[in-house]
Amino acid sequence: MSERRQLINLAYRLLGSLADAEDVVQETYARWYAMSRQQQEAIESPGAWLTRVAGRVCLDLLGSARARRERYVGEWIPEPLPDRTEWNNEPAGASADPADRVTLDESISMAFLVVLESMTPAERVAFVLHDVFRYSFAEVAGIVGRTPAACRQLASSARRRIRASRAPATPAAPRAGLVRDFKEAWEAKDINALVGLLAPDATAVADGGGLASAALHPIEGGRQIARSFVAIISQAPGLTVLERTVNGQPGLVAQFDGETVAVMAFEVAGDRIKRIWAVRNPEKLRSWTTG
Numbered sequence: 001m002s003e004r005r006q007l008i009n010l011a012y013r014l015l016g017s018l019a020d021a022e023d024v025v026q027e028t029y030a031r032w033y034a035m036s037r038q039q040q041e042a043i044e045s046p047g048a049w050l051t052r053v054a055g056r057v058c059l060d061l062l063g064s065a066r067a068r069r070e071r072y073v074g075e076w077i078p079e080p081l082p083d084r085t086e087w088n089n090e091p092a093g094a095s096a097d098p099a100d101r102v103t104l105d106e107s108i109s110m111a112f113l114v115v116l117e118s119m120t121p122a123e124r125v126a127f128v129l130h131d132v133f134r135y136s137f138a139e140v141a142g143i144v145g146r147t148p149a150a151c152r153q154l155a156s157s158a159r160r161r162i163r164a165s166r167a168p169a170t171p172a173a174p175r176a177g178l179v180r181d182f183k184e185a186w187e188a189k190d191i192n193a194l195v196g197l198l199a200p201d202a203t204a205v206a207d208g209g210g211l212a213s214a215a216l217h218p219i220e221g222g223r224q225i226a227r228s229f230v231a232i233i234s235q236a237p238g239l240t241v242l243e244r245t246v247n248g249q250p251g252l253v254a255q256f257d258g259e260t261v262a263v264m265a266f267e268v269a270g271d272r273i274k275r276i277w278a279v280r281n282p283e284k285l286r287s288w289t290t291g
Contacts, residue, residue: 007054012081012108015062016113017284018079025054058125073208073210075214077278081108081247110277120154131159137151170271178197178266182194183241197273198272199269206277207280211282212280212281213280236256238257250266251265263288264278265277
């Protein structure tokens with residue numbers, strides 16, 4: 001059971017869904033306990049065995065997920081994760097289990113997870129196992145079902161995708177300041193201030209999953225995004241916007257009557273906001289429910 005945290009971390013990065021990650025871990029342990037005691041004792045490294053099984057289950061799920069995403073209503077965004085401590089030093093609400101077992105680092109930032117979504121299942125598994133979790137290509141090969149050389153090529157291809165999509169690094173404090181300024185301009189319904197904070201070619205993507213109102217297609221351009229956000233808050237006068245950590249980065253949470261109705265992640269390039277991801281699907285907001 002000491003391997004559980006590692007398995008949750010692996011499965012969340014591979015699937016972008018905490019609920020699916022939990023299912024994978026449960027399935028992995030079900031397979032372990034289905035073996036006889038003699039079979040279990042014959043396994044030299046239970047941790048490696050569990051990782052191999054979880055990786056294969058994730059690989060199978062990633063293959064079927066593509067078909068499910070084609071039927072998904074609107075855009076699909078990875079499930080956002082809360083943090084136990086707020087980046088503005090306010091105490092966080094009680095974080096849900098297993099969300100508090102996911103280690104927060106660059107490999108779970110929303111920008112990183114979105115790029116992972118663009119990869120083939122084999123690329124994603126090879127890259128995450130090798131580059132994030134430091135498994136050898138020989139070990140990765142046993143999970144992916146390819147040769148070590150093929151897995152090396154898969155990881156290399158994935159690495160190129162990451163490099164091509166990565167915005168220039170912006171220090172944490174300016175990122176937090178930009179998100180805070182966006183919150184204040186949004187609450188003030190100040191379109192010009194919002195436009196000044198957004199890159200001219202910024203993109204905003206919303207995920208309602210057919211269960212909550214959300215734009216079905218990405219909104220392109222800083223001015224269009226600013227107008228959309230002002231329209232949203234104008235139609236919901238009771239909306240409360242809070243500064244929160246989202247996948248280890250400064251983000252915002254919108255609440256209505258104390259209920260979380262949206263979680264927003266941001267990508268900053270230089271001194272402007274380049275991308276916004278707004279998750280509205282209530283099934284992806286269970287870790288954010290208050291009280």
